[in-house]
Amino acid sequence: MATIKQIAQKAGVSPTTVSNVLHGNTSKVSPAILKKVRAILEEEKYAPNMGAVILARNNSRIIGVILFMEPRSDETVLEDPFASTILGTLEQELRKHGYFMMLHTSVDKDEVIRLAATWKLDGLILLCVPSEVSGAVRKSIQTPVVFVDCYFGDDGQDYHNIGLDDDRGGYEMARHLLSKGHTRMAFMANSPDSPSVDSARFDGCRRAFAEEGLDLADVCYIPVSKSSKARHLLYRRLMAEPLEYTALFFSSDYYAADAVNYFYERGFDVPGRVSVAGFDDNCFSRLVRPHLTTVHQDVFQKGRSAVSMLMRLIRKEPVHETDVRLPVRLTIRDSVRPIEGTPRA
Amino acid sequence: MATIKQIAQKAGVSPTTVSNVLHGNTSKVSPAILKKVRAILEEEKYAPNMGAVILARNNSRIIGVILFMEPRSDETVLEDPFASTILGTLEQELRKHGYFMMLHTSVDKDEVIRLAATWKLDGLILLCVPSEVSGAVRKSIQTPVVFVDCYFGDDGQDYHNIGLDDDRGGYEMARHLLSKGHTRMAFMANSPDSPSVDSARFDGCRRAFAEEGLDLADVCYIPVSKSSKARHLLYRRLMAEPLEYTALFFSSDYYAADAVNYFYERGFDVPGRVSVAGFDDNCFSRLVRPHLTTVHQDVFQKGRSAVSMLMRLIRKEPVHETDVRLPVRLTIRDSVRPIEGTPRA
DNA sequence: CTGTTAGCGCATTCAA
């Protein structure tokens, strides 16, 4: 409630001096006054008015965290532990660096651009941005932007991104599946309109198949709806004999777990009838039965890296890696089993 | 980037007129000018500077959403689907009402108070606040505050809270357990230092036991750690024969699912050896095997109610119910089974 | 219907 001016008055000094104390410009203030002002600041519980700060400095110490997602196709907004985990990490890290976090979900790039301007955001962290909009956003925003898990068109712009070795993840899992004799594999993910984590993972699968002289057809990329009802309809079709696929590789544990569970409830044995694999290695993978064979990623690290890269950008420090690919690790559990008579590797 | 002044210049009108257009005071502006100004606004992609707005109006259109939680005992920050679901709902609802959401986790009441002052927050939504701090926060903050799932001391202050019929939830589950012959039941929850959702649920259990002429002793409230390692140590002890309890009633599906899973991995059959019940009825409950018998709550409704109550508070509209208790519903699945030879009800 | 003006609280020159 108290303003700098009031503090100054009470201390019998000028506002400038108080401001200097506040900003640690102790060299410009005599020790006696320093102490006195600090005491009053404490006593009055001085809290700056960020409105004035924004106005005077033209920045806000707010970082916008934007989740690109549909209004709410179902309940799937933040329920995926991946989203909530990274959000929690981001909040923690940003706070540690003295920044405030403004959380926003959107699908409209103009809204994001406006948000940045209105709030004089110091930086932006964008999650799940399709590559069509990442270019536009990048172009029209001057403040530092760090993308998480994004892929970009080749438009000559500089992007800063924290991602995963998605191709590798797909590759490793496909290899594993192949080694268990699964040549009829489907990759299950949201349909990407453009390069994305999902398409990269699928490419990895393809590579693994090609290495074995096999071809993973386009139709083996089965688009999965964000609506659980629609998904379940799909699973039902997949259960029909004769089985089209012997292994289903989901691009997230969230979907994989959902599927395993759906199958279980209908007495369709996993991995007896069909093998299932996931991606993320989050709590879901160890909650369902059988526990998921999946691709591990370190979401905490992702959040930490994103914030630390953003901080470097804000401080205008050099950023060496502009497109970080965090490692993945194949994690074998119980949801994949060898095809009868074809146990290799 | 453009300011009101610049827009005004370009349109050949005064800043006030532009401001009037912006605020929909169309009655004060001639149609011709209105149209012209609107066009320029659009063309220049005018975005207000919130710093100036805060300064001039002394409020920010920001709602602070505060999660009270320890720094990070484990990975349990936002992983509980309850937290992420309500967060997603809050974001969506606040945005719908034209507010911005500042997300913050904290355990320090002074930090919250300072936050409200620095940012001239229009309102606050506080989650998981222990009753020791809710009083202090309530006292020293002038802006509207809505608590979610909080219990308060009887200090004569007005609190606005969206909660659950926790007592009822505990009661119903305990009754169900009793009807299946489970007289040796443990209630598993974080240890509350004060009235809380957990203590209310336990009280409900007690009530149900009392109705049967049974006493549910204090020791049947088993505190559960936020660290999964510590929890698992506890579960191990619980598995030791002879079984102390025949039913474990967890205060969240998150913990219940974790326990069921722990037991499963050790070949300890649920509900064969021990029955397990949860609370929340979130996605976890239908992911584990057996699916959890649990107490259903509508988290979306909770979020919506919280925001709508806050909006009424902000608009200074009368708020009739100050402590809303949303209903709960016993949801029977497969994790509880009758005790041998004691099937009643 | 339109324009003028005086702050809001702070950072940041520039003077003393």
Place this chain on the structure above:
DNA sequence: TTGAATGCGCTAACAG
């Protein structure tokens, strides 16, 4: 080492 003065962009009260 300290202080006075200016401006950031907007709102709202008032004058025309």
